Amino acid sequence: MITELVIFIFVVFIFQRIFRKKDFCRLPAGPRSLPLLGNMLDMKRNGHLKLSEWAEQYGPLFTVKIGMKPALVVNDAKLMKELFGHSAATGKFKSITISELTKGPYGVVNTEGELWHEQRQFLIRSLINFGFGKPSMEPLILADVQEAIDWIKKDMDEHGTVEVFNMYKAGVTNALWCIVSGERQSKEDHSFSLLIDAFLDSVQNSIKSGLFFLSWLKTIAPESSGYNYLVKTTDDLHDYVGKLFDKHRETFTPGSPRDVIDCYLEQLHNATDPESTFFGSNGEKNSLAAIIEIFEAGMITSSQTLNWLTLYLTHHQHVQAKLHEEIDRVVGQNRDPSLFDKPKMPYTEAVIQEVLRITSMAPLGVIHELLHDIKFHEYRLPKGLLLIPNIYHVHHDKKIWGDPENFRPERFLNKDESRVIESNAMVAFQPGKRQCLGEPLAKDVLFLYVAKIFQNLHAFPDPSNPAPNFDYDDGYLLIAKPYRVVMKSR
Numbered sequence: 001m002i003t004e005l006v007i008f009i010f011v012v013f014i015f016q017r018i019f020r021k022k023d024f025c026r027l028p029a030g031p032r033s034l035p036l037l038g039n040m041l042d043m044k045r046n047g048h049l050k051l052s053e054w055a056e057q058y059g060p061l062f063t064v065k066i067g068m069k070p071a072l073v074v075n076d077a078k079l080m081k082e083l084f085g086h087s088a089a090t091g092k093f094k095s096i097t098i099s100e101l102t103k104g105p106y107g108v109v110n111t112e113g114e115l116w117h118e119q120r121q122f123l124i125r126s127l128i129n130f131g132f133g134k135p136s137m138e139p140l141i142l143a144d145v146q147e148a149i150d151w152i153k154k155d156m157d158e159h160g161t162v163e164v165f166n167m168y169k170a171g172v173t174n175a176l177w178c179i180v181s182g183e184r185q186s187k188e189d190h191s192f193s194l195l196i197d198a199f200l201d202s203v204q205n206s207i208k209s210g211l212f213f214l215s216w217l218k219t220i221a222p223e224s225s226g227y228n229y230l231v232k233t234t235d236d237l238h239d240y241v242g243k244l245f246d247k248h249r250e251t252f253t254p255g256s257p258r259d260v261i262d263c264y265l266e267q268l269h270n271a272t273d274p275e276s277t278f279f280g281s282n283g284e285k286n287s288l289a290a291i292i293e294i295f296e297a298g299m300i301t302s303s304q305t306l307n308w309l310t311l312y313l314t315h316h317q318h319v320q321a322k323l324h325e326e327i328d329r330v331v332g333q334n335r336d337p338s339l340f341d342k343p344k345m346p347y348t349e350a351v352i353q354e355v356l357r358i359t360s361m362a363p364l365g366v367i368h369e370l371l372h373d374i375k376f377h378e379y380r381l382p383k384g385l386l387l388i389p390n391i392y393h394v395h396h397d398k399k400i401w402g403d404p405e406n407f408r409p410e411r412f413l414n415k416d417e418s419r420v421i422e423s424n425a426m427v428a429f430q431p432g433k434r435q436c437l438g439e440p441l442a443k444d445v446l447f448l449y450v451a452k453i454f455q456n457l458h459a460f461p462d463p464s465n466p467a468p469n470f471d472y473d474d475g476y477l478l479i480a481k482p483y484r485v486v487m488k489s490r
Ligand code: HEM
Pocket: 084, 108, 109, 110, 120, 293, 294, 297, 298, 299, 301, 302, 305, 361, 362, 365, 366, 367, 428, 429, 430, 431, 432, 433, 434, 435, 436, 437, 438, 439, 441, 442
């Protein structure tokens, strides 16, 4: 009996060793996790800081648990490009928050496989058809910047200080609104912008409550997890954009699209193949979702980057002085800046890069999910594994940047500061097969705004609150706390 027991224990021990070794080979090690919650309690607030702390401890790849699901955290730019460039890595984490935005797997951001591919290609083509990333966008963007400058001056006259974020948001929204719906937005109509704000607020909330990662919270705590609020904000957005579609339908002529919405109507009108992602009611849902996503992904990201940029320049007057000098030298005061000036304005470009780096507004990018098993370096990564790009860590890695905590645009310039040095460690738009499709527009908008705003204005701290404060509302995006500045005409 004793011999049999010893043999049994020995066999169990050997089996355990074999399976433990196999597990170890599949995924890199990481911090210990709790049953059911995984590492969520550690990551609930400022999750990007916790993941960066663990990156120092565990290295370029480690595993955490999102609830019960394992997630690979990628803390190195080269590995990020390699992994997210893999077609198996184009799956998406099925967060309740994102799926509420599109009311299911429709559109671009929230889809996978052929559906995602067809929708993404069509969206890019339609945006390009209507000026996206082309010089024809320039006068439109410049007109919006001029409007923002006029508002800023008016607010300054009335209050002596100004909150610039809303001015930037209105301008950026208008540029997107024009391409997508063919109209300028009325200056007085803030209804759409308020809907986007409410949606963003409900997303930030869902990260803090844990709902973003743990969808079962919607059943046990629909109110306190923010699920009900999320449903309300997304319903309102759908209503609004749905009406925009209906309005277009009334005047749409097949064969003569006037804007991106018309491109979708045309595609829906022509779809006869039931396999097409534009066919029938699913086609309608995909189209509506894609248009909502464009606004949601494009408005806040670009306007928040400009908001952060103004805050950093306000509290780094020497950087602002160098920016003013370059704008005055290349553009002067008698004409508008143009995208053709860009190659001659490396400092302006370096300031934008440095803001994208130091703020890392989307600190953990967008979480993907592996569509099938792959071998990645010494690991065998299983289907369903979540992939977290630790953009914040890459942008704040001391080994790469030396002094990542300092705002220093010169780090992106060559020695005599005549040329921008492209850094392989800049990953703000998340490299890979799903890389941000709005990057060209975002870069043009940022350049024209920065050049024209600081051609005309000089930002100073608010005298009643002069201390620099780079605090943020942490969540899906790192949003600067509201602040006021003095913007004086130059
Ligand atoms: C500073 C500005 C911006 C930043 C930092 C940014 C960042 C990102 C990031 C990190 C992703 C995730 C990519 C992935 O899942 O692999 C993304 C995706 C996306 N972005 Fe942007 N973005 C910006 C501006 C824009 C603009 C202006 C638009 C719209 C015109 C836009 C539209 C999109 C869309 C549609 C996707 C989904 C792509 C896909 O899933 O295939 N973004 N963006």
